Structures are given as structure tokens and as C-alpha cells.
Amino acid sequence: MLNSTDVFVIGGGPAGLAMAIAARQRGLRVAVADGRQPPIDKACGEGLMPDGLASLERLGLQLPVSEAYRFRGIRFLSRELSTDASFPVGSFGLAARRTVLHRVMTERAAQVGTELLWGAAVTGISADGVNVGKDFVRARWIIGADGSNSRVRRWAGLEAGYRPRLRYAFRRHYRVAPWTEHMEVHWGKRCQGYATAVGDEQVCVALASHDPNLRLEDGLKELSWLSARLERAEAVTTERGSVTGNRRLKRVWRGNMALIGDAAGTVDAITGEGLGLAFSQTVALAGCIEAGDLSPYQRIHDRLALRPLLMARLMLTLDGRPRLQHRTLQTFQKHPEVFQRLLALHVGALPAQDLVWDGLTLGWGLITA
Numbered sequence: 001m002l003n004s005t006d007v008f009v010i011g012g013g014p015a016g017l018a019m020a021i022a023a024r025q026r027g028l029r030v031a032v033a034d035g036r037q038p039p040i041d042k043a044c045g046e047g048l049m050p051d052g053l054a055s056l057e058r059l060g061l062q063l064p065v066s067e068a069y070r071f072r073g074i075r076f077l078s079r080e081l082s083t084d085a086s087f088p089v090g091s092f093g094l095a096a097r098r099t100v101l102h103r104v105m106t107e108r109a110a111q112v113g114t115e116l117l118w119g120a121a122v123t124g125i126s127a128d129g130v131n132v133g134k135d136f137v138r139a140r141w142i143i144g145a146d147g148s149n150s151r152v153r154r155w156a157g158l159e160a161g162y163r164p165r166l167r168y169a170f171r172r173h174y175r176v177a178p179w180t181e182h183m184e185v186h187w188g189k190r191c192q193g194y195a196t197a198v199g200d201e202q203v204c205v206a207l208a209s210h211d212p213n214l215r216l217e218d219g220l221k222e223l224s225w226l227s228a229r230l231e232r233a234e235a236v237t238t239e240r241g242s243v244t245g246n247r248r249l250k251r252v253w254r255g256n257m258a259l260i261g262d263a264a265g266t267v268d269a270i271t272g273e274g275l276g277l278a279f280s281q282t283v284a285l286a287g288c289i290e291a292g293d294l295s296p297y298q299r300i301h302d303r304l305a306l307r308p309l310l311m312a313r314l315m316l317t318l319d320g321r322p323r324l325q326h327r328t329l330q331t332f333q334k335h336p337e338v339f340q341r342l343l344a345l346h347v348g349a350l351p352a353q354d355l356v357w358d359g360l361t362l363g364w365g366l367i368t369a
């Protein structure tokens with residue numbers, strides 16, 4: 001076990017590894033500890049939006065073409081209605097199994113000289129460093145990247161304002177040829193189903209709802225179009241569950257400690273922006289660490305989270321409201337440019353002011369549909 005480091009990152013998921021790479025790019029000594037062994041899997045929709053991909057590329061990372069699948073936009077489906085929008089010209093999303101993303105990120109972190117400690121659960125922190133089992137590692141900066149149930153957040157006294165409104169999610173992979181070039185959101189009465197192709201013969205299906213007992217198979221019964229596609233498809237992974245939801249923290253740093261990724265608050269899975277948000281946070285935080293002052297991170301963090309939180313709230317107004325879902329999809333069919341512009345806004349290609357005009361069009365469409 002090493003004795004000391006500049007930056008100690010607790011959690012070696014996507015946020016923690018991205019943090020390590022961003023800090024190494026600035027010449028800092030970095031250690032990452034994770035209680036699990038790689039490659040680490042997690043319940044996820046496994047899609048990276050164009051803005052998330054751009055952040056990943058800034059870290060010098062690319063997903064291998066042979067192990068990822070391109071999607072060109074989002075499709076909404078509700079009962080017999082279907083409507084889709086494409087990302088702005090020249091951009092696309094990429095989906096890949098979490099284990100692939102984790103492997104690629106682990107390799108890059110090792111390549112740039114990160115000290116990687118696997119099977120090493122952190123049991124406590126102080127201003128001077130981190131306890132890893134019986135060992136103590138001195139650290140100038142301590143970063144919590146330990147996911148949505150973060151213990152670092154509690155240890156650092158950063159739980160204030162943390163009012164999770166949880167939804168419950170399950171995901172599984174099916175062996176089936178992709179039927180669409182879009183990431184699909186299937187709207188049901190009590191849940192949404194997300195379908196994303198992650199390879200030439202594999203589709204990731206996730207389901208999110210407010211009901212902790214609504215497992216994937218039961219939820220799919222509400223989503224007739226999606227379940228018809230999966231009827232003869234073999235399930236190739238076991239069902240994996242997680243929580244999701246919009247969660248904001250009052251503070252994401254204190255002294256020499258800061259939080260990133262899901263530990264710093266989450267955006268609902270419906271946005272497909274959790275990973276991209278984490279990647280952009282790490283680039284900003286590494287800059288603050290290099291400058292020796294974490295205080296600007298709060299403002300940058302809040303600004304980065306604003307757009308996905310807003311979009312999640314907007315989309316979740318449809319949650320559990322079948323009539324509103326129906327009318328919204330009818331409006332999108334009638335005014336495809338509104339859906340198109342909302343998607344451009346979602347991926348950061350349009351300024352938020354544009355939402356006002358599109359909001360009015362959508363509102364008018366809903367009244368008149």
C-alpha cells in the first residue's frame with residue numbers, strides 16, 4: 001500500500017476513473033480505491049449522449065467501435081404512437097456495456113500512471129488522508145466518487161439538503177438484433193422502459209418506476225410494443241437493480257474534500273446524462289485542484305447540473321400520466337421541430353432561452369391536440 005498521494009479518489013466507477021485521468025493530465029499523483037474488482041458492472045441504460053462522448057474524448061478516451069453501438073437520436077413510444085428526433089447534424093450517441101466502458105477507463109487510468117487499488121474498501125477519512133482497511137494513506141485532496149449511496153458524503157458532512165425522491169430501476173440484456181437507430185423511451189402507465197442497442201446482437205433494456213416491487217418482467221407487460229420485440233429474445237444477463245432520481249446537494253465540497261458523479265447528487269436515469277455529467281464535473285474539479293482552491297467547483301457543479309435536472313423534470317411530468325403522454329406525443333408528431341429542438345437543448349447544443357418558445361409551442365399543442 002502506498003503512503004501518500006496528491007489526490008485520493010474513493011470509488012473506481014466511471015466518475016472516479018475519469019477524475020483520476022483528469023488529475024493525472026495535470027501532473028498530480030493520484031490513487032483510486034474501489035471495494036470491488038474490475039470490470040465493474042452496474043444497472044444503467046448504457047447510452048452516452050453526444051455531449052457525454054465529447055467529455056469522454058477530452059479525457060483521451062474512445063470506446064472501441066467493435067464493442068459499441070451508435071444511436072442517432074431519441075424515440076418516444078406510448079401505446080400506438082411513436083415519434084423520434086435526431087441529434088444535431090454531425091453528432092451521435094454511443095452505447096456500450098458498462099463492463100466495456102469500465103475496462104476502457106481502467107486501462108486508460110493505468111496507462112496515465114494512476115495507482116489503482118481494487119478490492120480496497122475505504123473505511124474512513126480525515127483531513128489528512130484515507131483509511132483503507134488497516135492502512136492509512138496521506139492525501140492532499142480527497143475525492144468522493146463512491147456512488148449514489150456515498151459514505152464519503154456523510155463522512156464529509158455534506159448530506160445537508162439531500163432529499164432524494166427515489167425511483168427504482170432494473171436492467172437486463174437481450175440477445176436480439178437492434179430494431180432501431182434510436183435510444184427508445186417507452187412510456188407506460190406506471191413506468192418507463194428504455195431500450196438501447198449495445199451491439200449488433202444485444203439490446204440493453206432498463207425499467208424505472210416509483211414502485212420498488214415492479215420488476216422488469218412485470219413492467220414489460222405494460223409496454224406491449226417493447227415486450228413484443230423481446231418475445232423470442234434470450235435474456236443474456238441477470239436482472240440488476242438500482243435507484244435513480246433527481247437529487248441535489250447544497251454543498252459538494254468542504255476544505256480539501258469534494259464529491260463527483262452520483263455521490264454529488266444524481267439526475268434521473270431518463271436523461272441518459274449521468275455519465276456525461278460526471279465526466280464534465282471531473283474536468284472542472286481537476287482544474288480547481290490544480291489551482292489549489294476547491295471553492296469555484298460549487299458554482300461550476302451547479303451550472304453543469306442545471307440543464308439535465310431541468311430536462312429530467314420536464315420529461316418526468318409525463319410520468320404516470322397516460323393522457324398527457326399521448327397528447328405530448330401527438331404534439332411532437334404534429335410539430336417535429338419542437339422535439340428536435342428539445343433534444344438539441346438536452347445535449348447542450350441550444351441555449352436554455354430557446355425552451356421558452358418551444359415550451360409555448362408544446363403548451364399550445366397540448367391544448368389544441
Ligand SMILES: Cc1cc2nc3c(=O)[nH]c(=O)nc-3n(C[C@H](O)[C@H](O)[C@H](O)COP(=O)(O)OP(=O)(O)OC[C@H]3O[C@@H](n4cnc5c(N)ncnc54)[C@H](O)[C@@H]3O)c2cc1C
Pocket residue numbers: 010011012013014015016033034035036040042043044045046047048049052120121122123145146147148151169170171206207208242243244260261262263269271272273274275276278
Ligand atoms: C437504470 C439506470 C439507467 C441509467 N442510464 C444511463 C444512461 O443511459 N446514460 C448515462 O449517462 N447514465 C445513466 N445512468 C446513470 C449512471 O449509471 C450513473 O450516473 C453512473 O454510474 C455514476 O457513476 P459513478 O462513478 O458516480 O458511480 P458508480 O458507478 O455507482 O460507482 C461508484 C463506485 O464506488 C465504489 N465504492 C462505493 N463505496 C466505496 C468505498 N467505501 N470504498 C471504495 N469504493 C467504494 C463502488 O464499488 C463503485 O464501483 C443510469 C442510471 C440508472 C440507475
